[in-house]
Amino acid sequence: MSQPRTLYQKVWDRHVVVPETAETPGVMYVDLHLVHEVTSPQAFSEIEARGLKVRRPGRTFATLDHSTPTLPAGPDGQRPYVTEQARRQVETLEANCARHGVELAGWGSDQRGVVHVMGPELGLTQPGMTVVCGDSHTATHGAFGALAFGIGTSEVGHVLATQCLLQRRAKSMRVTVDGALRSGVSGKDVALAVIAAIGFGGGTGYVIEYAGEAVRALDMEGRMTLCNMSIEAGARAGMIAPDQTTVDWLRGRRHVPADYEAAVADWLGLATDPGAVF
Template sequence: MGKTLVEKIWDAHVVKRQEGFPDILYIDTHLIHEVTSPQAFDGLRKRGLPVLRPQQTVATADHNVPTLNQHLPIKEELSRYQVDMLTKNCAEFGIELYGLGHPYQGIVHVIGPELGVTLPGKTMVCGDSHTSTHGAFGAIAFGIGTSQVEQVFATQCLLQQKPKTMKIEVNGELEKGVGAKDIILYIIAKISAAGGTGYFIEYAGSAIRSLSMEARMTICNMSIEMGARGGLIAPDQITFDYVNGREFAPKGEEWERSLAYWKTLYSDDDAEFDSVLTFDAANIQPMITYGTNPGMGMGITEQIPTTVTQPESERPSYQKALDYMGFQDGEEVIGKPIDYVFIGSCTNSRIEDLREVAAFVQGKQKASNVEVWIVPGSKQVEAQAKLEGIDKVFESAGFQLREPGCSACLGMNEDKIPAGKYCVSTSNRNFEGRQGPNARTLLVSPLTAAAAAVTGKIVDVRELI
């Protein structure tokens, strides 16, 4: 019997397998940032251990950094302490750091791909749940906890149970105005925020294969939002073209050897998945969330589902979510005024996202009732936006182009949405308080966010393009 792509990569990285025990899995690349690494470094110190393979560790500051005036000392005390500790720890343990001011600094899940660190067939981990982003290249990538960060530092391995496999096919053509973010929000809305629990998901089908690399990263990024361990897409010519020539990608003969291996990375025709789901791209419209988990999403022209249609055991939490958001059963969200628009995060802060938004807002002005933050995913994205004049388009529209970081995705830094305010956001989570205490988050695509920014309310972007 053939193997799935997940099985091929997983089995190639098992150092030891024993019946009744987790596999010892070798990790090719370890990504770290300032929030989940300090305790792991302290653990090494207490044991007198080095980082086993520092050259396979990539460090950057992203979660807690300010996105204005990064050349100045960080004002917020905890943020400053965490970034300073990362600098100290990387220096002590021999890890190269792309810190504030470095031309490679940025969100960890943005810089890995753009630097050619993320490659097909790799195993990759990070103390961050959205590590699944890197699966877009045909890699096994997943988030880990701080104790596991320490394990990888010390051994370059992890104890892991082999996951179940799920294939999600999306076939057909997308309507104009519908993109990768809408695809993944649609899938999560259909199968729920727990529908992928225990699985590693392979995305397939003609609609997936037609996507650019950056769009594929958006899809894989939100695998965790349906409870999955991770998500991936088999590499193809689109993948190879994206990787070729990047800073740390293989070169010359090594490239040819790597390419030959990467072309074997696909699920065999007779491979068996534990679960298979199929969706029609024609059924997907611009999506928006209305609740407090990413599974509470709907097409933008639809009505909020009523509480009585929910399973009886879930009705109290469902009603609580609607109360938090200030919504009612059966309500439409079209036309609802909003307060903030945030375009950024590891889901949608790449140059393609900024280009799409700039093309839409060219010659337009933001609504007077809305504050708009555009936060590029890396210094390279920021530099490219300026090179192409995208910064000038945003400036003319009244949008604020900030500096790279996780920003208002998680409300851990200075970029918080005020209590009670509605933020139309391209990020990945809409939990209570995610973007600031009592902030209300509506997850959408960059195009839908841009439409909200210029109209000051929730609109169907298809009517404006």
């Protein structure tokens, strides 16, 4: 009989391509690579310099969100970028996506938005996935039971070229918050209380799983905030096991599986097994 596993261990085990050894990290497959205009230009340049292509364009989704002006274009059609660098970043991502066949939520797209909000709202982010992005708060997606974390620019290039990442398995920590939150107390308050309790480095080397009555009572937006702020405790990622709240929130989203009920049955099986060790 297999050993009881945590949510994190189940997702990790599904994505190991080559197991880690004492000398080398493991190779982990990436289900969803989210890309934006700030951390991707050098990564695209690197793979092109090596004569490589994007390995899985269908597993890569890009959006304009970091350097984009919030004011509309002027009468001349020019957008009021704050800096010339911002303009170049946006135009470079547009060119890179066109050249490599990567779907881009560009200026005219109704899918464009803040990368860590857009992914869930479109149903790109799903329970049990591995999700990476060149942004430190990619842990936001862990609210859906995904293993999600930020990566550096060189790693962005590695994922573009291989759809994999070199990783060592993290340790597992569970934070259980029971009782009912008072009126006006949000997911951010829970995150700050956790950080106060364990310290800003208390999560270093761990993936934190949040559980308990108070966590289950949070809506998906509150859960996203809680997982987002795992990074402020030094954790690699934060995760919450999918439940009916998750299922109801994702239902009908643009990119969820066609056989939704079959997907749901799989997602709900990701919950940490009784007796799993943290």
